[in-house]
Amino acid sequence: MYSNSLVELDRAHLVHPVASxxxxxxxxxxxxxxxxxxxxxxxxxxxxxxxxxxxxxxxAGYGQDSIVEAAARQMRQLPYATAYFGLGSEPAIRLxxxxxxxxxxxxxHVYFTLGGSDAVDSTIRFIRYYWIAKxxxxxxxxxxxxxGYHGSSTVGAGLxxxxxxxxxxxxxxxxxxxxxxxxxxxxxVGEDPQAIxxxxxxxLREKVEAIGPDRVAAFYAEPIQGxxxxxxxxxxxxxxxxxxxxxxxILFVADEVITGFGRTGPLFACTDDGIxxxxxxxxxxxxxxxxxxxxxxxxxxxxxxxxxxxxxAAVGHGYTYSAHPVSAAVGLEVLRLxxxxxxxxxxxxxARLMKGLEALKDHPLVGDVRGRGMLAAIELVTDKEAKTPxxxxxxxARRIFDRAWENGLVIRAFANGVLGYAPPLCCTDAxxxxxxxxxxxxxxxxLEDPDIRRALRG
Numbered sequence: 001m002y003s004n005s006l007v008e009l010d011r012a013h014l015v016h017p018v019a020s021x022x023x024x025x026x027x028x029x030x031x032x033x034x035x036x037x038x039x040x041x042x043x044x045x046x047x048x049x050x051x052x053x054x055x056x057x058x059x060a061g062y063g064q065d066s067i068v069e070a071a072a073r074q075m076r077q078l079p080y081a082t083a084y085f086g087l088g089s090e091p092a093i094r095l096x097x098x099x100x101x102x103x104x105x106x107x108x109h110v111y112f113t114l115g116g117s118d119a120v121d122s123t124i125r126f127i128r129y130y131w132i133a134k135x136x137x138x139x140x141x142x143x144x145x146x147x148g149y150h151g152s153s154t155v156g157a158g159l160x161x162x163x164x165x166x167x168x169x170x171x172x173x174x175x176x177x178x179x180x181x182x183x184x185x186x187x188x189v190g191e192d193p194q195a196i197x198x199x200x201x202x203x204l205r206e207k208v209e210a211i212g213p214d215r216v217a218a219f220y221a222e223p224i225q226g227x228x229x230x231x232x233x234x235x236x237x238x239x240x241x242x243x244x245x246x247x248x249x250i251l252f253v254a255d256e257v258i259t260g261f262g263r264t265g266p267l268f269a270c271t272d273d274g275i276x277x278x279x280x281x282x283x284x285x286x287x288x289x290x291x292x293x294x295x296x297x298x299x300x301x302x303x304x305x306x307x308x309x310x311x312x313a314a315v316g317h318g319y320t321y322s323a324h325p326v327s328a329a330v331g332l333e334v335l336r337l338x339x340x341x342x343x344x345x346x347x348x349x350x351a352r353l354m355k356g357l358e359a360l361k362d363h364p365l366v367g368d369v370r371g372r373g374m375l376a377a378i379e380l381v382t383d384k385e386a387k388t389p390x391x392x393x394x395x396x397a398r399r400i401f402d403r404a405w406e407n408g409l410v411i412r413a414f415a416n417g418v419l420g421y422a423p424p425l426c427c428t429d430a431x432x433x434x435x436x437x438x439x440x441x442x443x444x445x446x447l448e449d450p451d452i453r454r455a456l457r458g
Contacts, residue, residue, distance in 0.1 A: 006031050006043065018152075018164065030405070035062035038424045038431040040410065051411045051435045053424045056226060056258045056375075057289035059346075060337050061426030067290050067333050074329035083112075083323040091328035098335060099295065102267055105276030107297035112323040116257030116283035117151030119294035120220075123253055123279045124155055125317050127218045130251070130302055133309020139217040139250075140175055143207055147181040147228030150220055150255055159220055162227060177211060179203040181225060182233040185368040185379060186387065193234030200237065201244055208248055218251040218278075223269035226258035229418040230377030232370045242275045251278040251302070257294070261285025261334075262343045262425050264373040265350065278302055288334045293327035338425075346425030349432050350374040353421065356436035363443050364456065365390075374425060378439075380417040380446075382455040390417035391455050403445055409438035 010029040015021070031043035038061055040050045053059060060067065074091060081089035096110040111126075113119045124142065131139040142159060144150060150159040157165045158172035166172060180188075180203055182196050189195040208216050223238055225231035238254075245252040254277035259269035263285060266272050270280060279302065283294035306315060321327075350373040357369045357376055367381035380396065382388045390396045392415075401413040412420035423435060446452055 037061050037063060038427045046408070048405065048408045048410050049423075049431055049434045049438070051409055051421050051423050051439075053422050054289050055284070056263065056422040057284035059261050059263060059285035059374075059425050060288035060334055060342055061424035064288070064290075064337065066337065067288065067330055070329045070333035071291065071326050074326045078325050081323075081325050082320070084318060088323065089325035089328065091325045091332060092323035095328040095331045095335075096323075098332065099297070103280065103297050104268060104270045106300040107276065107280055108300050109298040109303040111296040111298065112328070113283070113294035113296065113319060114292045114321055115294045116255075116281060117153040117156050117294075118319065119257065119281040119283055119296050120151045120156040120159065120255065121153045122296050122317065123218075123281060124159075126279070126296070126298065126302070126306065127251055127253075129309065129315065129317075130305050131217055133305050136214070138215055141177060141211050141215045142175060142218055142220070143177045143179060143204070143211075143216060143250075144220040145181050145222075145225070146178050147183065147231060148178075148220065148222055148225055148255075149227035150222075151257075160227075177207055179207050181228065181231055182237055183225075183231050184234060185370070193236070196234050197237050197240050200233075201240055204241065204244055205248070208250065213248065216248070216250045218253055219245050220253045220255055222255045223259045223273055224264065224372060224375055226375070226420075229379070229414050229416060230370060230375060230420050232372055238270075238273045239275050242277065253277060253279040253281065255281050257281055257283045258422075259375065261288075262338055262346045262373070263375050263422065265343075265347050267338065267343065269372075286334070287327055287330045288337075290334070291324075291327045291330050292321075293324065293331060342425045345427075346374050349423070349425065349427040349429075350376075352429060352432045353423065353427075353435065356432065357421070357439075360436075360440060360443070363440070363447075365443055365447055365452070371421070374421075374423055374427075376421040378419050380419065380443075382452065388455075391451060394449070394451050394455075399449075400442060400446060404438065404442045407438040407441050407445075409435060409442070411435075411439070 007028045011025055032040050033043045034041045038050055039047055041047050099110050100108045144159040146161045148161050150156050158176040161178050182200050184191045187196050189199045242252045254270050260282040278299045280297040287293045354371050360366050361369055365380045366378050367384050368379040370377055380390050396417040397413045397415045404411050
């Protein structure tokens with residue numbers, strides 16, 4: 001009765017993000033009751049390995065008592081402190097300093113948000129302010145990448161280039177532009193890394209020229225395109241794009257909301273990529289999802305231009321919960337855990353995950369395996385030569401997610417037949433092996449579906 005009553009209450013009152021409202025009403029909610037390490041338990045007692053760390057965010061794993069204690073201690077001492085009026089709190093000040101010390105290059109200034117979407121939103125406002133302060137108010141055009149994701153706020157969702165986030169919302173706006181994704185597996189130029197890099201560089205140059213070189217404000221890119229299907233660009237791609245932005249005199253924003261905090265190996269993917277962006281957005285792993293928090297890292301030259309432009313006037317951008325002391329206290333403890341062995345364990349577990357997924361390449365349904373660290377995907381097809389996606393009528397997202405769940409595994413199943421993986425960095429060998437074994441079982445079961453068999457026969 002306890003579980004059933006929750007299902008009915010949920011159906012009547014809770015609006016779920018990125019869901020078919022009518023579909024959810026029919027299917028009902030799956031209630032999660034507890035979690036520890038990389039394992040979650042639902043209200044019926046079913047245990048599952050969480051191969052997606054919640055929503056790419058519980059990087060430190062569930063049930064880390066020291067994180068809970070840090071939050072409780074801060075709640076008792078100072079549960080809230082505004083950062084308005086020149087006020088602040090010790091945890092927020094220390095977290096900003098620790099993050100700046102570890103960020104690439106001169107990303108020395110940190111503005112705290114509640115999550116990734118409003119971090120991206122904040123960059124748009126800061127970038128507009130920057131160019132106005134520089135005496136170039138006409139630079140009001142923004143470029144991002146097809147299949148990219150930059151949140152679901154009103155303006156951030158326009159930078160996002162996924163149809164679900166546009167349909168019915170009247171976006172993107174006319175000042176938001178896109179260039180093609182590098183997507184090696186399905187790139188029109190083929191899979192040669194340099195050809196892909198050259199094509200992306202040419203696309204950005206052409207887009208800037210078409211808009212007007214004096215109109216473009218910034219270019220946004222994820223080191224790995226997460227919600228677009230874990231698309232891993234060729235090595236050197238993001239550095240080439242960053243260098244071109246510098247040559248074109250447009251700001252470069254690295255969206256590390258998913259890739260930050262050990263997800264790809266190091267604390268920040270930009271470190272491995274050898275770049276220093278003008279802005280970097282983070283969230284998710286910043287607090288390991290235990291409490292809401294995001295952050296905008298701002299390069300010194302950007303900060304100085306905004307500060308000089310404002311002079312004695314206030315820069316009119318702020319949130320009630322910016323630099324929240326409890327979130328900051330959690331962030332400090334999570335950072336300590338990352339550097340006390342979690343990053344190292346994540347690298348080891350990521351190598352095991354990638355090796356195991358690569359071994360699935362011979363499966364009749366697996367067309368591509370890709371990833372970096374603890375961020376990976378397999379792309380399913382019915383014809384490996386033609387790279388034919390699973391039929392839409394098979395509803396791969398719903399069917400495969402449900403089937404994996406029944407097998408004791410949580411993964412991200414995208415509508416195009418891509419399966420996404422982002423396990424907690426605390427995963428043991430047994431956790432990784434369970435993810436792999438249950439994936440293989442899910443694929444074998446899917447292979448036996450009559451509609452999939454018909455599609456395979458062509």
